[in-house]
Amino acid sequence: MKMRHFFQAILMTLSLGITSTSLAQENKDRITELKQQILDISRTAQGEYDGDDNDPTVRAKLDPLVDELITLVxxxxxxEKLPQVVGAWKQVWADGPGGGSPGSGGALGAAIFQVVFPDGYYWNVAKNKIAGVESMGFLRGKFDIDVDKLNIEFxxxxxxxxxSAPGTESYMLAMRAEVGTYDSVPTPGPIGKKGFLANTYVDEDIRICRGGGDDFGTGTYLYVLERKSQF
Known part of the structure; x- marks a missing residue:
């Protein structure tokens, strides 16, 4: 009897292990699928200029996918997220202020980057085109880490x-901005405005944030970014 119970225990343990492995693989596959769906919807909705296609129907498609993604990790x-948040990110889609270079009025939707530094600050770097005139826009934000969000101030x-030429590293441009290379061309921006940015999901290749705050209205905004450093 003891031997039979022993083998039953072994079989049960093996069965549970196989089930856990299968569930882990299912989660991994679903995570991959959700990430791709989020990126596909975001890329399709991306307009020529930042804010062109901030249609509420796009957000309505993205939110349930993001919510499910969160439950799987x-x-x-x-x-704990910060080591993955640090680095260069390209914005794919956003429906809130501050996605590109606020105040510029002409940030191109396909050329907006955010470079996050571990020392508590980041730079939004964007190509702008206003009345046919091409320029680069740089917006600096600082952040303090809270438990479930970053408290930010521009x-x-x-x-x-x-x-910048194609292939230029956004990190290099952000570093130039940080040391004052572009100080001779101050631009309109939301200097002093405060809010929050929560890294709702982040991994090695995608980052999804929700943000807002009283200085940016009553809504909560969504930002979809992919890890990419070159224009």
């Missing part, structure tokens, strides 16, 4: 004439 604090907005 372990919950983490913003501090601190600087500058620009530069012309566009």
């Amino acid at each position: 372990p919950k983490r604090t913003e501090t 601190t600087k907005s500058v620009g530069a004439p012309g566009w």
